[in-house]
Amino acid sequence: MNDRLSQATASDAHGGSWAHAPERSNALALRLMRWIAVGCGRRVSRWVLHPITLYFMLFAPGPRRHAKRYLGRALGRPARWRDAYRLVFNFTATILDRVYLLRERMDLFDVQVHSEALVDATLAEGRGAFLLGAHMGSFEVLRAVGRDRAGLRIAMVMYPDNARLINAALRAIAPASRPEIIALGRSDSMLAVRDWLDGGGLAGILGDRALPGESARGNGIRVDFLGREAVFSDGPFRLAALLRRRVIFMVGLYLGGNRYDVRFESLADFRERPANGAERERLIREAVRAYASRLEAHCRAHPYNWFNFHDFWHEDPTP
Template sequence: MARTPEAPPAAPADWTRTRERSNRGTLRLMAWIAVHAGRPVARLLLWPITAYFLLFPGAAGRHSRRYLGRALGRPPSIRDGWRHVFTFAATVLDRVYFLRDMRGCFDVRITGGEHLSAVLAQGRGAILVGGHVGSFEALSAQGRQLARENVAMAMYPDNARLINETLEAIAPGFSMRIIALGQRSAMLSIRDWLDAGGVVGLLADRRLPGAEDRTDTLWIPFLGREAPFSLGPWRLAQLLRRPVVFMAGLYNGGRRYELRLEPLADFSEAPADAAGRERALHDAARAYAARLESICRTSPYNWFNFHDFWHEEEAGGPGLRADDRSAGLGAGAPGTDGPAGADQVR
C-alpha cells in the first residue's frame, strides 16, 4: 500500500528550489570551446571544474556523499566524490556533441534495442521511463534513430523551460518535442503522440514537492533505506494502456557509452478490479526502483540526483541519521547549489 512515513520531515529543501551555478553564458562558452577546440582540449576544463565543486560542495556534496555511501556500501573517499562529479561534468560536456549530432566522437553500445523495436512494431507507441542516470542526450540521440525521430519528452513546465534554454545555449537550431505535464491537455497530447506510433519519455526518479496531494507516493526500499517514488508515470501508462520500457544511458569513461533498454511493464490489458490495478501500479514502481538500484550498485557514479532524495533533512539544516554521521556523510560546507547546473540541464 502507498503510505506516508510515520514522522515525515518538515518541508525538506526540494530540488525545484535549488539555484544552479551555471547559466546560459557559461553553457555557450563551454559549447564554443567544445566545438572549436575539440573534445580532448575541452575535457581539460573538467579537472578544475570538478576540483572547484569538491572544494565548495554545498548541499549537493552532502547529498552526493550520502548517496555514494549507500551505493558503495562503505564511507565514500575523496576519490569517489571526484569520480561522481567528474562523471557528471563529462556528460554535460558530451551533450554538446550529441545534440549537434556529432556522435562519431563516441563508442556507443546498445543493449536491448530489440525490446523497443518489438514494442514499436505493434504500432501503438511506447512509454520510455528512465531517471537522472548517465547521459539522457546519448540515449535520446540513439532513441531518435530507433524510433524514427518520433520521440517526445513529457515534463513539467519549469523543467521544459530550463531544457529549452539549455538547448538554445549549446545547440542552436536543435528542437526537442516536449509535452508539458500538469495541463489538462497533456494526457490527450501524449495519447495522440503514442497513437501515431511515437515514443514518450519520462524521468521517474523525482517527485514534485507536494506531489502527494496530487498523486500517490509509494515508499520503496532503495539502497538500504525507504525512499518515495511517484506512482504518476505508472498511472499514466495504465490509463493509456501502453507498454513501458526502462531506459538508461550510462557513461563508462573516455568515449564509451552504454545504452540499456529493458521491458519493464505492460499495461495493455488492465485488471478488471481496482485492487488488481493498484497492485499492478505498485509492481511497476517496485520494478523500476529495482532497476535503478541495480544501476546505482554497478555504476554508482552515473546517478546524478544531487538533492535530498530520501527526504531526510528538515527545513533549516541537516537532519542526518546516526548511521549517516558515523559513515562520514555529513561533512561539507552548507549551501544549496548543485554541481555545474545538475538540475538545470537534466
C-alpha cells in the same frame, strides 16, 4: 554547463525541493563553455570540466553531502572525497557530450545498444510506449541512437522550466536538432502525451524524483532503496495505466571516456485493462517496486552514474 549543479545548490536552500529550485546559472560561463566545446573540440573541452567539478566540490556543501550519502549506500562503504569528485565529473562530462550529440557527432562516441529488439517490437505495434528512466547517465545518447533508427521518435515528458537556460544554450548550438518536449503541468498535457503515443512515438520520463509534497501527503510508493526507505512517484505508471501502454526501462550509462552503454528492459505492461480498481492498484505498486529494483541494481553496478545531488531520503533536519 554548471546550470543543473547550481540548481542542486539552490535546492538545498529550499528544503531539498528540486522542482522549485531557482536557476542561478552564469550565462557568460555557459556561452564560454559552448564556445570552447564547439571551437576547441571534445578533448580540450574535457579539461575544463575539472575546474567546474572542483568549484562544485568546494562551494556546494549541501549537494556534496547528499552525493556522498548516496555513494556510501551504493558502494557499501563510506564515500570518500574522490568518490564524490568522480560522480560530479561524470555528470559534467555527460552534459558536455550533449553538445556533440545534439550536433549529431556520433563519430566521437562508442555506443553499445542492448535489447533493441524490444524497442523494435514496440514500434511494430504502432501504439507507442513509455520509456522510463532516471537521472542516470545520458538521456541525450538515447535520442542520438533513435535518430539512426527509422520510425523511432522520442519525446521527453518533463517540467521544462528547471533546465530552461541550458536547454536554450544547447538549442543555440544545434538549432536543427531541437529536443522534442511535452510539458507537464498544463491542462492539455495528457492529451498531448496520448496523441504522441497514438502516432507511434515513445514518451520518455525520468521517474526517480517524487513530486513536491508527495511524501508529506502520503502519495507515491514507499519502497526499500539502497537499504533505506524512499518515496517513488507512481505518476508515470498511473499515466501508463490510464492510457493502457507498455512501460520500458531505459538507461544510457556513461562508461568513461567516449563510451556509452544503452539498455532497454521490459518493466510493466498496462495494455490489458485490469479486472477492477484493486487489481490496477496492485499492478501499479508492483511496477514501482520493479522500477526501484532496476534502478538500485544499476546504482550498485555503476555507482558514479546516478546524478543525485538532493536530499533523496529526506534525512536533513527540517528548517
